[in-house]
Amino acid sequence: MTPRDMATIIRRVREAGKERTAGVLLSYLRAAYAMAIRAPYDSAANATMATFAVEMNPVDAIPTIPVRAGHRTLSAAELRNYLTALSDELPDLALRLAVLAGGQRMSQLLRTRVADYNEDTQTLRLWDTKGKRREPREHLIPLAPKGAALVARLIERAQQKVEQAGSSASDRPRPPSLSLWVSTGGATMAETTPGKRLVEITAAMKTEPFNLRDIRRTIETMLASMGISRETRAQLLSHGLSGVQSVHYDRHSYINEKRAALQAWEAHLASIKAIS
Missing domain, CATH: 1.10.443.10 (Intergrase catalytic core)
Structure with missing residues (x-):
C-alpha cells in the first residue's frame, strides 16, 4: 500500500459526503500502521503485528481531516x-x-x-x-x-x-x-x-x-x-x-x-x- 493508494481510499469516503467518517478512517489507518511499525520493539504490542514487517506508514503523507465544530442544538x-x-x-x-x-x-x-x-x-x-x-x-x-x-x-x-x-x-x-x-x-x-x-x-x-x-x-x-x-x-x-x-x-x-x-x-x- 502506497500513500497514493491510501489517499484514494480516503477520498472515496470523503467524496461520498461522509467527511467525519473519512477522518475517523484516516486516524484508524494511521494508528494501525504505526502500531505495526513499532511492534517488533514494543513488548506491549500484539506480537502478530510484527509479522507484517511494516517499515513505513503510508498514511503519514495524508493531511489530517479536521473535525468541523457542530452548532445544531434542539429546542x-x-x-x-x-x-x-x-x-x-x-x-x-x-x-x-x-x-x-x-x-x-x-x-x-x-x-x-x-x-x-x-x-x-x-x-x-x-x-x-x-x-x-x-x-x-x-x-x-x-x-x-x-x-x-x-x-x-x-x-x-x-x-x-x-x-x-x-x-x-x-x-x-x-x-x-x-x-x-x-x-x-x-x-x-x-x-x-x-x-x-x-x-x-x-x-x-x-x-x-x-x-x-x-x-x-x-x-x-x-x-x-x-x-x-x-x-x-x-x-x-x-x-x-x-x-x-x-x-x-x-x-x-x-x-x-x-x-x-x-x-x-x-x-x-x-x-x-x-x-x-
Missing part, C-alpha cells in the same frame, strides 16, 4: 417531541437512557453490562477510552430516579431475553457478564443501531436533521443554562479530562455533583414535559 419543543417519539424497543431505550444519563456517548453506553450497575447506589459504570489514554477511564454515572428505573428495566429485560433464547444453562452468560443490550436471539445490539433509529425519528419529525452529537451538545447547553458549572458538566459528560491535573492530581469523584446535576436535569425534562 425544548424538539427535545420533547424527540423523547415522545421513542418507543419501548431496545434502540429507543438506548436513545432514552443516553438523554436521562446526561448525554453519554452511545458507544460507551452500549458496552455496559449487568455488573456495571450498582443497584444500591443507582450508579452506572462506563469506561471512557477517548483521547490518548493508555487505559480506559472509569466513568461513574449516579442516575436520577427515571434513569435508574430504566436501567433496572434493562437488566430484567436482558435476563428474560437470554432465557427466551433457549440456550442451555452452561451456555448462558452469567448475570454479571450479561450485556444490558441483549437483542433478539440473545445477541448484543449493534453499536450502529440506535444511530440508524435516530435518523428515522428525525425524518418523521420533519425538522432540521440532528444526530447523537447534537443531542449531547443540546444537553450540555441546557445544563449550562440551568446553572450547572463547567467543571461538573465536564465530569458528567467525561470530556476535557485528560490534562495533568485530572490525570495525576484531582482524585475527587464528583459523584455528589453529578448526582445533583442529573436530578436537576430530570426535573428540567419534566418541566418541559419531555418526561412524566
Whole structure:
C-alpha cells in the first residue's frame, strides 16, 4: 500500500459526503500502521503485528481531516417531541437512557453490562477510552430516579431475553457478564443501531436533521443554562479530562455533583414535559 493508494481510499469516503467518517478512517489507518511499525520493539504490542514487517506508514503523507465544530442544538419543543417519539424497543431505550444519563456517548453506553450497575447506589459504570489514554477511564454515572428505573428495566429485560433464547444453562452468560443490550436471539445490539433509529425519528419529525452529537451538545447547553458549572458538566459528560491535573492530581469523584446535576436535569425534562 502506497500513500497514493491510501489517499484514494480516503477520498472515496470523503467524496461520498461522509467527511467525519473519512477522518475517523484516516486516524484508524494511521494508528494501525504505526502500531505495526513499532511492534517488533514494543513488548506491549500484539506480537502478530510484527509479522507484517511494516517499515513505513503510508498514511503519514495524508493531511489530517479536521473535525468541523457542530452548532445544531434542539429546542425544548424538539427535545420533547424527540423523547415522545421513542418507543419501548431496545434502540429507543438506548436513545432514552443516553438523554436521562446526561448525554453519554452511545458507544460507551452500549458496552455496559449487568455488573456495571450498582443497584444500591443507582450508579452506572462506563469506561471512557477517548483521547490518548493508555487505559480506559472509569466513568461513574449516579442516575436520577427515571434513569435508574430504566436501567433496572434493562437488566430484567436482558435476563428474560437470554432465557427466551433457549440456550442451555452452561451456555448462558452469567448475570454479571450479561450485556444490558441483549437483542433478539440473545445477541448484543449493534453499536450502529440506535444511530440508524435516530435518523428515522428525525425524518418523521420533519425538522432540521440532528444526530447523537447534537443531542449531547443540546444537553450540555441546557445544563449550562440551568446553572450547572463547567467543571461538573465536564465530569458528567467525561470530556476535557485528560490534562495533568485530572490525570495525576484531582482524585475527587464528583459523584455528589453529578448526582445533583442529573436530578436537576430530570426535573428540567419534566418541566418541559419531555418526561412524566
